Amino acid sequence: MPHEVLRQAKQEFLDWDGSGFSMLETPFTGDAFKKVLHQARDDLRELLNIPDNYRILFMHGGASAQFSLVPLNLLGSARSVDHIDTGYWSSKSLREARRYCKVHVAASSADSQYDHMPENWKLSPESAYCHFTSNETANGVQFHQIPETGGVPLVVDMTSDFLSRPLDVSRYGLIYASAQKNVGPAGVTVVIVRDDLLGKAHPATPTVFNYAAQAEADSMLQTPVTFSVYLAGLVFRWLRQQGGIATMEQNSLRRSSSLYQVIDDSNGFYCCPIQHGHRSHMNICFSTTNDTLAPVFLSEATSEGLMYLKGHPVMGGMRASLYNAMPDTGVMALIEFMRSFAEAHRYDI
Numbered sequence: 001m002p003h004e005v006l007r008q009a010k011q012e013f014l015d016w017d018g019s020g021f022s023m024l025e026t027p028f029t030g031d032a033f034k035k036v037l038h039q040a041r042d043d044l045r046e047l048l049n050i051p052d053n054y055r056i057l058f059m060h061g062g063a064s065a066q067f068s069l070v071p072l073n074l075l076g077s078a079r080s081v082d083h084i085d086t087g088y089w090s091s092k093s094l095r096e097a098r099r100y101c102k103v104h105v106a107a108s109s110a111d112s113q114y115d116h117m118p119e120n121w122k123l124s125p126e127s128a129y130c131h132f133t134s135n136e137t138a139n140g141v142q143f144h145q146i147p148e149t150g151g152v153p154l155v156v157d158m159t160s161d162f163l164s165r166p167l168d169v170s171r172y173g174l175i176y177a178s179a180q181k182n183v184g185p186a187g188v189t190v191v192i193v194r195d196d197l198l199g200k201a202h203p204a205t206p207t208v209f210n211y212a213a214q215a216e217a218d219s220m221l222q223t224p225v226t227f228s229v230y231l232a233g234l235v236f237r238w239l240r241q242q243g244g245i246a247t248m249e250q251n252s253l254r255r256s257s258s259l260y261q262v263i264d265d266s267n268g269f270y271c272c273p274i275q276h277g278h279r280s281h282m283n284i285c286f287s288t289t290n291d292t293l294a295p296v297f298l299s300e301a302t303s304e305g306l307m308y309l310k311g312h313p314v315m316g317g318m319r320a321s322l323y324n325a326m327p328d329t330g331v332m333a334l335i336e337f338m339r340s341f342a343e344a345h346r347y348d349i
């Protein structure tokens with residue numbers, strides 16, 4: 001979370017907007033919360049230039065719930081969906097979709113240990129939509145271009161790169177993202193869905209997870225995660241003050257390229273398993289060529305105040321996540337540490 005946002009939340013924690021109440025105790029049915037939710041939604045629309053024929057929903061359940069809710073809501077009379085298999089999260093989403101329909105894997109990079117994003121998608125004409133994951137948080141691989149799909153609705157799990165770069169929303173049928181990377185605190189999930197995809201939900205879909213019903217009820221069919229929506233709204237405001245999404249893209253390009261440079265210039269001391277041109281600008285996965293140095297790296301980094309660098313359990317090694325709130329100073333501190341660690345252990349590889 002950006003410090004400015006945390007400071008503002010602290011300042012108004014006991015007295016939101018002169019109301020004498022905390023946003024934590026404000027009922028969702030009252031005008032105060034509705035104002036907060038509508039402002040958050042309008043700011044997000046403005047930030048991403050979201051066309052009028054798309055609804056913005058604030059839902060419960062995280063991106064993992066969307067793995068089920070997407071097929072439940074969008075399958076309609078179709079029996080199959082396309083999925084692109086690119087790593088840990090896309091594999092999870094396609095396994096979950098298999099509980100509801102036939103899943104046709106239209107492209108996969110599993111054969112090369114998910115070291116790139118496949119460009120050649122073989123879509124099935126019977127499928128209701130094509131699902132992909134724009135950034136694989138655990139593997140550190142990201143789509144930098146999306147193939148043309150010729151009118152097939154594209155559904156994207158954008159959890160870990162949402163709001164980090166400009167986006168042509170009109171290319172997608174549905175976009176979803178859990179909040180806990182670039183939006184705000186855990187708890188709220190943003191869903192952006194095109195109008196014509198609403199109204200096809202399977203009759204067994206729980207009403208609170210029915211996109212059309214939530215769109216109709218302004219995301220307030222049940223009690224929304226009010227405090228998370230409020231904090232997300234503060235983040236959207238902060239993003240606008242920073243110069244919007246274009247600034248976030250410049251930041252992430254600058255920060256990620258300087259980190260990859262240290263890895264590539266380390267004479268084999270560090271390595272990144274992801275092919276150039278496919279590397280994530282959000283999650284930089286790397287390891288020490290000598291595996292035994294990884295725990296030493298992590299423990300020395302922690303003593304220097306460089307926290308949470310351990311890689312995802314499926315990947316091992318290290319991972320530096322450069323979400324929007326990460327300041328340049330944090331990246332510079334990591335770079336300095338990586339250089340001096342390599343220097344100190346030069347003869348251990």
Ligand SMILES: Cc1ncc(COP(=O)(O)O)c(C=O)c1O
Nearest residue numbers: 062063064089137157159160178
């Ligand atoms: C790309 C991606 N998809 C889905 C998820 C799961 O999100 P949640 O824990 O909110 O269900 C994550 C979590 O890190 C993720 O990075």
